Amino acid sequence: MNQTPLTSQLLAEIMRDVHRYVPGLEQHLPTAVDRPLVRRVGIRGRERARDIVERVASRARFSHRHFDPHVSAARLRRILELSDGLEATFAALGDEDSRRAMLDVLKLRILGPHHAPLRITPDGYRQRQTYADRQLRAQRATFEVSDPYFSPLSLYRVPVDGDGVVSLHSHSVDVVSVFLLEQYSYRHGAHNVAAQPGDVVLDVGGCWGDTALYFARLVGPKGKVFTFEFDPENLEILRTNLALNPELAGRIEVVEHALWSRTGDALEFVPLGRMTAVRRPDDRAAASLRVDTVTLDDFLEQKQVERVDFIKMDVEGAELDVIAGAQETISRMAPKLGIAAYHRDDDLVRIPEAIGAANPGYRVYLDSFSPAEDETILFAARP
Secondary structure: OOHHHHHHHHHHHHHHHHHHOOOOOOOOOOOHHHHHHHHHHHHHHHHHHHHHHHHHHHHHOOOOOOHHHHHHHHHHHHHOOOOOHHHOOOOOOOOOHHHHHHHHHHHHHHHHHOOOOOOOOOHHHHHHHHHHHHHHHEEEEEEOOOOOOOEEEEEEEEEEEOEEEEEEHHHHHHHHHHHHHHOOEEOOOOOOOOOOOEEEEEEEOOOOOOOHHHHHHHHOOOOOOEEOOHHHHHHHHHHHHHHOHHHHHOOOEEOOOOOOOOOOOOEOOOHHHOOEEEEEOOOOOOEEEEEEEOHHHHHHHOOOOOOOOOEEOOOOOOHHHHHOHHHHHHHHHHHHHEEEEEOOOOHHHHHHHHHHHHHHOEEEEEEEEEOOOOOEEEEOOOO
């Protein structure tokens, strides 16, 4: 195999980091800080003891493995299968911060967060969750939801813009990612891909309204946010959150359709909170509800929206279908983009390819806002 810049550096860092150890709670415990005090103390004690042992072992270059070698080998093979496309994305990234983020995400897939941490470590993320739950939570357990990992929600009051506050029913994971880490804004050095005052924003995948409120704050009184959400349970919470923030709610319009590659399809879905996703027409899995689809291009034409400045997209693996229905918008309006690129293992290849095919003038960036690969966002903007 001919080693190119990405693969040669990736393989060298994998060999280096096999013995590396980074302390912190496991990243897939989203509610660990919300457990009873006795259990929290027990978890912390075990983790701290492990940290001491692992730090010593790591310094001696002899560390317990925190990954399954067979799973890691399979993931490495998959990365090598995608290497041509990954190399193309790596070469197209607009700055060194993005290239570092891409290397770290690929290493994480193979070695896991205790050997190959992202910019946000498990321990650092947990500290932010603790802050959210201890300092920002106003009321516990306000909504039970169908989401298998993030129920119940609680009421948070998040400080913004100095003396401003956003009130919302949410989970500490979303408070941290959306508001504290600002996962839909790329700001590194001179590069800034984010919503601005006066912008028109499309919030594709509105869920409980956290991102809609975040963008409404950024665009200000002269801006506009269209948030797309179709799950009835999510819509109830979204509208409740808008009612808690009447000034921001006046800038937000809720669209109860699923964006798709074609207009007029009726797709099935199962309500799952943050994980709600449409079933493809050829998917035989059971579903309980249906939603009508519209392409982004058709929606904007029907609403006579003359410009779009920023599109955020997180639709549980349907991002390419939405992009397919947004060709005219991306080509003609060239909005800034912030697209979730972690639902499928080839997202870092196919999403940049789809954006470039619609508008070759884009420059792309990458960042991650979680200790896991979840919340890896591909940004794009015209220079």
